[in-house]
Amino acid sequence: MIKDRENVRYLPGIKFPPNLTAYPDLGECLAGVRDILVVVPSHGLRATLTTALPFLAPDSRVCWATKGFELHSGKLPHQVAREVLGEDRPVAVLSGPTFAKEVAEGLPTAMTIAASDKDFGQELAAAISGQNFRAYTSDDLIGVEVGGAVKNVLAIGAGMCDGLGFGANARVALITRGLVELTRLGVALGAKHETMMGLAGMGDLVLTCTDNLSRNRRMGLALASGKTVAEAQEEIQQVVEGVLAAEAVKEVADKLNIEMPICYQVYRILYEGASPREAVGALMGRQLKPEQGE
Numbered sequence: 001m002i003k004d005r006e007n008v009r010y011l012p013g014i015k016f017p018p019n020l021t022a023y024p025d026l027g028e029c030l031a032g033v034r035d036i037l038v039v040v041p042s043h044g045l046r047a048t049l050t051t052a053l054p055f056l057a058p059d060s061r062v063c064w065a066t067k068g069f070e071l072h073s074g075k076l077p078h079q080v081a082r083e084v085l086g087e088d089r090p091v092a093v094l095s096g097p098t099f100a101k102e103v104a105e106g107l108p109t110a111m112t113i114a115a116s117d118k119d120f121g122q123e124l125a126a127a128i129s130g131q132n133f134r135a136y137t138s139d140d141l142i143g144v145e146v147g148g149a150v151k152n153v154l155a156i157g158a159g160m161c162d163g164l165g166f167g168a169n170a171r172v173a174l175i176t177r178g179l180v181e182l183t184r185l186g187v188a189l190g191a192k193h194e195t196m197m198g199l200a201g202m203g204d205l206v207l208t209c210t211d212n213l214s215r216n217r218r219m220g221l222a223l224a225s226g227k228t229v230a231e232a233q234e235e236i237q238q239v240v241e242g243v244l245a246a247e248a249v250k251e252v253a254d255k256l257n258i259e260m261p262i263c264y265q266v267y268r269i270l271y272e273g274a275s276p277r278e279a280v281g282a283l284m285g286r287q288l289k290p291e292q293g294e
Contacts, residue, residue, distance in 0.1 A: 010238070014104045030055040035063070035124065037094065041239045042068030042149075045077055049084040056085075061120050063092040063113070067148030068241050069248035074255065076145045076189075078116075090117035092124060093141055095148040096199040097207035099214075103133065110134040112200040114144040136199065143195030146186035150263065151205040152216045152242030153249055154178035157266045158209035159220020160276040170280075174262060175209050181260040185249070188256050216242035223269060224276050246270050261286060 001007055001022040006015050016022075023029035030036065030052060040048045045066045056062070062085060066077045075083075081091050096111025103109050113135050115121030125135035138144060154174070161170050182205065183196040195201055208214045212221075219240045222232035233240060246267045253260045265279035274282075 011101065011104050014101075026052060027055045030060075033057070034059060035061050035120075035127070038062065038064040038066065040064075040066060041241060042066050042077065043071060043244060046070065046080050046084060049081060053084060056089075061090040061092070061117070061124075063094055063115075063120075063124060065094045067095060067145070067152065068245045069149050069252055071244055071248050072251065074248060074252045076142065076149070078141045078145060090115065090120040091141075092116065092121055093144050093148075094124075094128075094135075095144045095204065097203040099207070099211070101213060106132050108132050108134075110136065110199060112136050112138050112144055112198060114138040114141045114200075116141065138195065138198075138200075140192045140195045142189050143186050143191030144200040146189060146191055147182060147196060147201035147204055149245050150182040150185060150249055151178075151201075151208050152240075153246045153263045153266050154182070154205060155208035155214050155216035156220040156223070156240075156242045156246070156270070157262055159214075159217035159222075160224045160266075160269070161220070161280070162217075163221040163224025164276055164280070166280070171209070175206060178209070178262050179205055181262055185253060185256070185258050185260060188258050189252075215240045219243065229270055242266075243270055 006012065034057065038048055045064065062081065064077055064081065069076060070080055077093060078091060085091065092113055092115035094111060094113050098109050098111050109132065113121050113125050115124065115137065121137040125137050129135045158171055158174055161174050179196065179202055182201060183193060186196050187193055208216055212218060215236050215238050218236055219232050219242060222235060229243060246263065249260065249263050250267045253263065261283060265283055268274035269276055269279055
């Protein structure tokens with residue numbers, strides 16, 4: 001990347017802006033830096049923060065764009081960050097409906113920054129916003145993080161739904177009922193209901209479920225075509241967060257006794273060998289109930 005001035009593997013043909021420099025050494029990268037943005041998959045967040053901690057200045061503030069629960073512990077990213085970085089350091093999460101390719105191409109994009117410190121959130125939003133990029137602020141870290149985690153599981157389901165040729169009616173039903181599941185879990189964990197209706201909730205869910213730039217949707221399409229999870233992962237060549245998230249979401253939902261039937265069927269397909277058609281049959285055969293409430 002230093003030589004080519006671009007990320008040839010993931011964003012080929014898009015040159016780094018002049019003020020972006022790649023460093024092979026983390027200590028050199030963080031020297032004298034106040035604000036840090038960490039962008040790693042959820043399974044790498046704790047290790048990345050732990051490695052970075054010795055290089056952080058006392059007044060350094062940390063934001064991440066990581067989406068997902070920590071596997072087996074069920075912790076959200078801000079809980080992991082608190083354990084590693086301490087309770088007093090200002091932290092924030094950056095999330096919302098964004099594909100890296102479109103952001104890199106300068107296409108109009110909006111997302112949400114949820115921060116523990118109001119000043120940090122506002123200053124970070126001002127720093128990253130520009131002509132084609134707009135950041136909104138929030139104080140609901142839980143809601144923003146739950147939205148970013150659960151939508152990846154639902155997007156795998158949406159990809160399978162489309163891959164099986166079930167049509168637009170089924171896709172919209174999955175997204176709408178998926179939003180109910182996402183909201184149900186978020187509110188149980190302490191999120192604000194309105195956050196689930198915003199960019200980091202409904203916005204990110206709709207984007208990830210409906211566009212083939214989504215790795216999670218492509219995973220679902222591949223599974224519907226008969227590929228195994230390993231074969232689909234090899235084909236996509238990037239981390240598919242929804243695969244690990246499906247296991248983590250099931251663990252958290254079971255612990256809290258939260259009903260999430262769509263996420264559960266995606267989990268069954270990924271981890272228990274259920275077929276996508278069998279899973280749809282299980283969903284359609286569930287007991288009838290009112291749309292609102294339980």
